[in-house]
Amino acid sequence: MSKQLSLPVSLKDQVTFDNFIVGENQQLVSHLQNLLVPEQSGPSLAWLTYFFAETGLGKSHLLFSTCYLAEKNNHSCVYLSFKDKEYLSVEMLEGLELYDLVCFDDVELIEDDLPWQVALFDLINRVKEQGQSKLIIAGRFPLQSLPLQLPDLVSRLSWGVSFRLVALEDVERCNALIIRAEQRGLSMPMEVAKFLINHLQRDLPALMQSLDKLDEFSLQQQRKLTIPFVKSTLNL
Known part of the structure; x- marks a missing residue:
């Protein structure tokens, strides 16, 4: 087979x-x-x-x-x-x-x-x-x-x-975001991950969709993942 x-x-x-x-x-x-x-x-x-x-x-x-x-x-x-x-x-x-x-x-x-x-x-x-x-x-x-x-x-x-399947704690969600960002060559500080967790839907698929957008705009604009950049990119 x-x-x-x-x-x-x-x-x-x-x-x-x-x-x-x-x-x-x-x-x-x-x-x-x-x-x-x-x-x-x-x-x-x-x-x-x-x-x-x-x-x-x-x-x-x-x-x-x-x-x-x-x-x-x-x-x-x-x-x-x-x-x-x-x-x-x-x-x-x-x-x-x-x-x-x-x-x-x-x-x-x-x-x-x-x-x-x-x-x-x-x-x-x-x-x-x-x-x-x-x-x-x-x-x-x-x-x-x-x-x-x-x-x-x-x-x-x-x-x-x-x-x-038990839901993750917030710190574990942050770690998931940081790991996925690293896989894409992005450095995501913990404070940025916490900001995303606190201002977006907390389920991982929604968070990863936001990471998609941040990845795209970070590459286009050659910007680091900072809270001001995240706010402007995601209109938060």
């Missing part, structure tokens, strides 16, 4: 475990990092992992990082976000049980789509039967609160291990 990894082409930063700020999520991160290491994969239920958090806390980052690690170690992998389901067919889930790693994002977005729920239900059954693949599914809600029409799908998801 050839490797398949579908990640957003708009990602400007390399998304790996190295630039994920762990915070209180070490247990989840360690679990994902060791998922494809046979001697460290843990209990038999580790073939299926579900984790949840509100939007903007890093679910997609963790899925991308796990795929990146899998591909780096020559494992076949596939990523799919249910945000894109209107452009996809349920038939694309057929045969995914033959991949080493299968990652699904935004599972709550199939709440009103029974064919996708049935297809995911069937895939979970095939993955368990084949015993070859690791399946990771991320969503916004705890398992018992998932708004799904198919009760048996929630039951199947409970076959695996479940984690809650």
Whole structure:
């Protein structure tokens, strides 16, 4: 089976475990990092992992990082976000049980789509039967609160291990911004990072979008990241 990894082409930063700020999520991160290491994969239920958090806390980052690690170690992998389901067919889930790693994002977005729920239900059954693949599914809600029409799908998801992704503290958000800025060749002082945290939306995707703009204008104007520059660039 050839490797398949579908990640957003708009990602400007390399998304790996190295630039994920762990915070209180070490247990989840360690679990994902060791998922494809046979001697460290843990209990038999580790073939299926579900984790949840509100939007903007890093679910997609963790899925991308796990795929990146899998591909780096020559494992076949596939990523799919249910945000894109209107452009996809349920038939694309057929045969995914033959991949080493299968990652699904935004599972709550199939709440009103029974064919996708049935297809995911069937895939979970095939993955368990084949015993070859690791399946990771991320969503916004705890398992018992998932708004799904198919009760048996929630039951199947409970076959695996479940984690809650915990939000970062403000200092950890600042560190995430500083690290991403450094990856782009930008030096972001801590006071600038704190200013951004205090004056913008606090979720990381929104903060990274602001970093995109600062990166662009800093390059154009050959300016350093200072609070006055940030204020004028972002109209704060």
